[in-house]
Amino acid sequence: MILLSITExxxxxxFSVMPAEVASIVEMVLIAVVYLTVFAVAGxxxxxxxxxxxxxFQLRIGPNRVGYQGLLQTMAxxxxxxxxxxxxxxxxxxFLYNLAPYFVIITALMALAVIPFSQEFHAFDINIGIFFLIxxxxxxxxxxxxxxxxxxxxxxxxxxxxxxxxTISYELSVGLSLLTMVVITGTLQLSEIIEIQKSGWLxxxxxxxxxxxxMVFMISGxxxxxxxxxxxxxxxxxxxxxxxxxxxxxxFAYFFLAEFINMFIIAAIAATVFFGxxxxxxxxxxxxxELGVFWFLIKTMVLVFLMMWFRWTFPRLRVxxxxxxxxxxxxxxxxxxxxxxxxxxxxxxxIRL
Amino acid sequence: xxxFSDIYEGIKxxxxxxxxxxxxxITSRKGAITQQYPDxxxxxxxxxxxxxxxxxxxxxxxxxxxTGCQKCEIACPNGTIEIIWDRGIDEETxxxxxxxxxxxxxxxxxxxxxxxxxxxxxxxxxWGQNFENSVYDRTTLTRVLNEPNSxxxxxxxD
Numbered sequence: 001m002i003l004l005s006i007t008e009x010x011x012x013x014x015f016s017v018m019p020a021e022v023a024s025i026v027e028m029v030l031i032a033v034v035y036l037t038v039f040a041v042a043g044x045x046x047x048x049x050x051x052x053x054x055x056x057f058q059l060r061i062g063p064n065r066v067g068y069q070g071l072l073q074t075m076a077x078x079x080x081x082x083x084x085x086x087x088x089x090x091x092x093x094x095f096l097y098n099l100a101p102y103f104v105i106i107t108a109l110m111a112l113a114v115i116p117f118s119q120e121f122h123a124f125d126i127n128i129g130i131f132f133l134i135x136x137x138x139x140x141x142x143x144x145x146x147x148x149x150x151x152x153x154x155x156x157x158x159x160x161x162x163x164x165x166x167t168i169s170y171e172l173s174v175g176l177s178l179l180t181m182v183v184i185t186g187t188l189q190l191s192e193i194i195e196i197q198k199s200g201w202l203x204x205x206x207x208x209x210x211x212x213x214x215m216v217f218m219i220s221g222x223x224x225x226x227x228x229x230x231x232x233x234x235x236x237x238x239x240x241x242x243x244x245x246x247x248x249x250x251x252f253a254y255f256f257l258a259e260f261i262n263m264f265i266i267a268a269i270a271a272t273v274f275f276g277x278x279x280x281x282x283x284x285x286x287x288x289x290e291l292g293v294f295w296f297l298i299k300t301m302v303l304v305f306l307m308m309w310f311r312w313t314f315p316r317l318r319v320x321x322x323x324x325x326x327x328x329x330x331x332x333x334x335x336x337x338x339x340x341x342x343x344x345x346x347x348x349x350x351i352r353l
Numbered sequence: 354x355x356x357f358s359d360i361y362e363g364i365k366x367x368x369x370x371x372x373x374x375x376x377x378x379i380t381s382r383k384g385a386i387t388q389q390y391p392d393x394x395x396x397x398x399x400x401x402x403x404x405x406x407x408x409x410x411x412x413x414x415x416x417x418x419x420t421g422c423q424k425c426e427i428a429c430p431n432g433t434i435e436i437i438w439d440r441g442i443d444e445e446t447x448x449x450x451x452x453x454x455x456x457x458x459x460x461x462x463x464x465x466x467x468x469x470x471x472x473x474x475x476x477x478x479x480w481g482q483n484f485e486n487s488v489y490d491r492t493t494l495t496r497v498l499n500e501p502n503s504x505x506x507x508x509x510x511d
Contacts, residue, residue, distance in 0.1 A: 056377075059385055060385060060387045061387045061389065309378075312374060313370045314367065314370060
């Protein structure tokens with residue numbers, strides 16, 4: 001409520017000092033700045049988290065020198081990258097080469113906009129929320145393809161093509177596993193999906209098919225973000241750094257940050273659709289709506305940790321194994337699962353608390 | 354019908370792998386392999402097999418076990434060891450006898466191959482575990498391993 005009253009006050013004050021059109025634009029710019037800040041801070045925090053978690057999985061300690069427990073490490077890295085020279089390649093397609101990082105970053109930001117952080121902190125609540133998310137998350141691959149294509153580098157090219165194959169394949173599973181949940185909710189709007197979960201999180205409401213859908217979503221979501229064990233796109237041991245081999249300095253940092261933000265987005269979608277978003281477990285803090293952000297972030301971080309756990313446990317798949325997993329296993333399972341869910345909803349077998 | 358058993362096996366093996374790394378994650382705070390080196394300088398003990406440098410141990414009476422046979426000098430592939438020896442009168446028997454004056458060891462040339470230590474018939478030299486060997490002047494890497502006024506431990510030659 002405090003958050004709401006602050007935003008309300010800013011809104012009223014803006015509309016009182018300037019004409020309505022100007023005030024609307026100023027508001028939009030302010031929100032964009034807030035989201036950019038969230039983007040940068042969350043990205044840097046996730047990079048640090050990844051490094052520490054990776055270290056703990058490998059019985060190391062990880063960066064702990066810059067700031068308390070290494071909290072400023074990624075900040076220092078970002079400043080270092082900002083000051084570095086942007087080295088391009090000869091005969092690269094300069095326009096596309098420079099454009100590619102922004103594609104990746106803008107799609108990540110657009111996806112971030114529709115995610116409900118709490119009841120009030122929700123920039124863009126459209127009625128086709130999930131559809132929008134699925135659509136936007138597949139545009140990100142265009143940035144990767146452009147970056148790989150325009151670099152004039154064979155490693156980058158192979159990496160980008162692999163990314164195309166992978167994303168087009170796994171897009172299906174992401175979409176279908178979310179649609180399985182839409183069968184229960186009957187709506188695509190994210191705020192309404194959370195409203196429905198006040199009578200039990202969807203993973204409880206949909207029990208067996210929901211658990212299957214969640215597993216499929218986590219697997220294909222990991223593949224969507226091009227993270228290990230599906231990091232065919234970067235594959236350090238085969239392709240140098242994959243599609244961003246030729247990028248340096250801040251442009252590289254954009255790709256790097258966008259990768260981590262995408263991981264956050266996948267985890268946030270899973271938290272929203274399967275685990276009730278900003279709802280507290282069993283409604284224990286229903287009277288304090290400010291804690292919504294806290295619960296949302298807790299759930300998202302647990303899922304982010306799960307994805308990091310995948311990354312530091314499983315070996316990388318071959319391309320044919322990758323496609324076998326999608327087309328022979330995940331997709332048929334998903335199609336059966338969606339029918340199962342429909343039957344469940346039809347016979348009213350969902351669990352409602 | 355291996356399709357479903359494949360899925361079952363796949364999930365089972367993935368969970369097995371995750372449980373292994375999960376155990377590592379939980380115990381990592383206690384069992385971290387990383388040494389936070391300059392901080393734990395006082396307590397850091399290198400393992401016995403570490404090859405840091407060649408040393409010549411002396412006992413409390415300032416006696417070493419080197420007879421000056423020069424086998425190490427011959428064995429060394431890159432001239433790291435230089436033995437400066439002399440003939441002196443042995444106190445007990447009164448005969449002239451070969452003994453070392455200076456056992457010169459050039460750490461800057463040593464490749465830590467260990468041939469000198471393997472070949473030594475009296476175990477006079479062995480591996481030291483010191484690894485902080487960086488210096489500003491490389492002449493300080495040339496060391497004399499026997500202490501001044503040290504002499505051969507009695508009974509080594511028998």
